[in-house]
Amino acid sequence: MGTLLRARVLDQLGPPVDFGAVRLEWEIAKRGWRRYAAYPLATAAGVFTNTIFGFLQAYILLAVYRHRTNVGGYDSHDTLTYVWLVQALLMTVYAFGWQELALRVRDGSITSDLSRPLNPQRYWLAFDLGRAPYHFIFRGIVPFAIGALIFRLHYPSPLDAGVFAVSVLLAVVASLGFRFLYNLTAFWVLDVRGVMMVSLTISLFFSGMIMPLTFFPTWLRELARALPFASFLQTPVDVWLGQYHAWELGLQVLWAAVLLAVGQLVLRRATQRVVVQGG
């Protein structure tokens, strides 16, 4: 059964052995890109909304700088850069929640995913790595450019820009690892809405999306730095601002690896529970 399916899948994708797994992943990634590229109006609407939120948050945080010049190491330009980068990266790291896998578990389509000769986590990682560049380019660049037109922002050195690209990539992988994990709870609970709500609220707050972590009181900042969520947004932004240590990227690698590994473990436990009703 497995080999037959594999043969069929690879058949559709052209030469089987030569390109192998990378080719398969490349094809999946292309589908990830295309899925979102198919709705240009939705993209435009999203850009508009990111821009409005960018302005609101920019003016709110600027008001703090009427009374001081530095907050936790950020001057007002750093903070404004922070605001616009977060709006630019929100969709790239898919901070607002993803429940595609959970829905497949609920409606049973997961059983056909599991019968394919491809680990679902690998599938979704490849898909997400195709989606993320689309969102980075089409949801990220325009809001940031608008912010840059109105406010004086901070720009990275060429080296930091390179490290920033790596950091964003790590952020996407770590975030997928986390999203995959909370989606898997669908194997145990019937309604994932509650789990989603808790995961989203906590990750949005501790990733620095609502407020830069530099604004937090020390103890809360320390707590946030110890959690995986800072790797999703705060770390890439700090890299852009040139305010980072190499170990913070190491931490991103570590969180990406840990979240993916835990995802695999939980997936294995979950699949032992699957009972296919009919067929």
Add this chain to the structure above:
Amino acid sequence: MGDAVLLWGRLVGAQIRSQAQYRVSLVLEILGAFLLSFIDFLAIVVIFHNTPRLAEWNVQEVAFLYALSSISFALTDLLIGHLDQFPQKIRDGNFDIMLVRPRGTLFQVLGSDFQMRRLGKAFQGIAVLAYALSVLHVHWTIARLAVLLVSVPAGVVIFASVWVVFGCMAFWTTDGGEFTNAFTYGGSFLAQYPIDIYSAWLRRFLAYAVPLAFVCYFPALFVLGKHDPLGLPRGLQVVSPAVAVVATVVAGCAWRFAVRHYRSAGG
């Protein structure tokens, strides 16, 4: 009119009864929403950890604004929160079913999805309001009490009208849902803070043209007896109910215009 209210009451009553069947689940969802909403408020606390005042406002006064915005938003969400999913209704053709029923379409949208779990956020807003009022030492007068009591229903009507106007987008494109978010979630976010911190163009656009300043900012100035940093006429502080009426008329016209231009995909 009375007939419509009665019917609305029945529709909503049926949904309340059905949700009350799963009592534990409902209580947990309300409690969850109540607790999670405090994270929003935590953002305000974090800001004031870094500054004693945001422009001319202290933390208690901003908490008051936040509470008004939060309560109005939560109650609007309770009434028409599912307008989020309205584009889906158009896409899958379910809006056509509404058209053939012997009631207005907007009326049907209003009564079709009453989720009690959304009360959790309203309770959180009330808790923050209680905190703010307990530390603010408001010099209560009949007029101030009246403005406070009226500001919530007026705020709900203004929010709801804004949601309906921008929700009409769905009649032209079902992909524009995120555009509406700028005014629904964006609107309540804007209203949580004193509007004098925003730049003038943003204020003109989102606080006056889209009348979000009348949800919290102007009523708050009146109730707290605060001098308006923007120096606008004092009369504006008490006209929220009138603004709400105008907003309703605009929303009704927009909806009617949109429905008249609606073309079903058939099916």
